[in-house]
Amino acid sequence: MAELQNDRFLRALLREPVDVTPVWMMRQAGRYLPEYKATRALAGDFLSLCKNRELACEVTLQPLERFELDAAILFSDILTIPDAMGLGLYFEEGEGPRFKKVIRTEKDVEALKVPDAATDLDYVMNAVKEIRSELKGRVPLIGFSGSPWTLATYMVEGGSSKDFRHLKKMMYAEPQVLHELLSKLAQSVTNYLNEQILSGAQAVQIFDTWGGVLSGDMYKAFSLDYMRKIISGLIREHDGRKVPVIMFTKNGGQWLEVMADAGADALGLDWTTDIDDARRRVGGKVALQGNMDPSVLYAQPERIRQEVADILQRFGTGNGHVFNLGHGIHQFADPEHAKVFVDAVHELSAKYHV
Template structure:
């Protein structure tokens, strides 16, 4: 059979590729499509900008610490500009002294061609989030405080990356080496945009963020922007990767497809193979599970599940025949199926759609064979009912508007009524519980009062939580009032999740590790204990925080059934210190999933051997799964945990 019979089958495929327009035309045609390739942009070099001159002077005087190379073309232009001004023999040795970060294979290739090796490589899909997580976890970039970091930009600034670098107290130098403009010949772009607006194209392909912005701009100039955007709902929208998908979402357009790897050839090949299925899905609601509306389980089934599920038995410190395992962030960007669904919904839309949230929850558990599912939600969902604005810029980091500053601000916060404002979470739990295997427990969750309060005060995440500590120290009355109000609201929220069908709940105190043990005991423990006490005895309660090693025994005083331990602690010694009358959960370093399998299994085995079969252990990570993790690595890890022979319990 020909590609036209097995690939796109003659479908009209519109692409806005510019630099590799001829290659895109060839690819679409090779895989059986009717190609319409309309270049949408051109690169305009910015020769010797003041920023590049400033960088060059600092580079040669030894004042630079790091260079982040975002694109291959931009890295090449930067080197050529600097070499022309200062001489290649001076520039390259100076650059080699820096910590260099390459966002993907293209800048890495340019660096190697210049004789520069040893760059830190950012894993796919190479988003700003991936860059930040690479910097936070890499030994050569573990502290950006007071470091001078240059970011080679491409067309437009990555505002999230720049903001997050500055939050880490880095001095950031932005290096614009070129800007994007509409192509000299705009007529092909006009024709392609009009073709989509008239509904004549079955597939549209976007390979970078600028393409969609320029297409919308031309549609607006032609007076057909509304029609152009509406038509995207009826044709398959293909994106090369998460960064492009996020740009589409910012324009209100949902991507239907991302390739396995963000490469043009892979994109066209996989898209052609799935084009029929994608067109059918475009016309139908996105539901993967036929039993999504089946009737709920019987009381007898619930009783059996609570008695026999290995995860719940471990929470009760009962002997088990295999080690239970689930992973924080087990539904996330490392999963292709998740990225596919995520491309059609913003993060908050996904959280608030009960069927889709249930789908993501169940799909992740089934895919990796975890012993528990955790409802797909977010610990910041209570922010909006408390009267604050909540946005996820670029599909990732949270931004909260209206940060708290004083007691008067606390007094203005309404009492949380989760039954009215967060019922979509309860609905998602009900749908999930009805569809999930009865022997797989479902975990609900919330943030802890401290962590939620810290977000409200900081207006988002923070590296050191200085504003939170200032608030806590300077106005103890306002702090106490805030903690009490949040504790009441979160208690109601968790009770509602339990009533909806959650078999266990986890309280995430993600940021409490920024405190000293004394401050934890004085400013946090009383409120966490009140929250745990409000739901104690209904279902198992897990309390988890990062960086909490110095005061884990104090955390135990909050009264949870299970204590989560992060990867900075040695598990056996920590369990001994907090007492064997408490179940523990943890604590593999998430970065171990990026290591070769022999190292991964060695590290997991060390944890299992340290436990020694003692009842009350749940295998998990010390934090969430990293985006660059391989699905196969996760499945291999869980299979290894399940196959581990549980020895007789060690003596305490």
């Protein structure tokens, strides 16, 4: 593997000194880019794009050709694990992900296998290897997975949900069944992320997209505890470098103190938590990633720069900040506005690192 030329993203996650604040965007390889839409049309559908190593590599690198980003993130989907468990993932136009089989009973959970990440999900590992090779050390590559709780929301509901009726019924009426499901998912995610690391991922992020729909005690018992187990089982050093772990719970700002004790190197923040307050609360335990509202990219360039300046000022001087959006970039965002955002982070942050 080529020597890494830009490692400020990895150093910031480990709270080491950097010259400017590193920046990347969740969903940075996606449908706001016309070149992505063209490649997806060539693939035929979303899943075919994920499973084609050359095309998955192509779309991963596309945003790096437009923007001076400090990291690439694997192009894939969080629902690869449930698919490998035999649930039959498919996508309906305008409706999002769906499963042919859903998990509703103890027998359903017992029938699930923990997939072999190297074989059942070999197309993901092939994409990781291809991307690392094509990056040629330009920037680090981020691998990722959904959290057990977030994966379970789709598996039990059968797709996206607004009220999580079936899953919350299971949580309160048959908690032991849900714990069994989450245990299998935690082992699956651990294996999956470790295989990504062995294949070339240099940092990993756990996306707990739906953890914020839980009450405090339920969050700790059904989401955080399982992420803690995953983190404790991850490879944390590979090829002579530390492999940082980012944990991101959307709408989880009220739990930052307990999240900071879960073993991750960094916590992702959405835009509902002020980053200065978050830094005060976690102290020097973890780095922070975030947290501009993706909707700011609809504004004019000067307003985008103003928002970047405000967040940088709120975080202040010192180490441990990776700039990002508070969630994925919107599909209707103007790519030129995304460039303004990325450039502003580098330009305006230098004074905080002298």
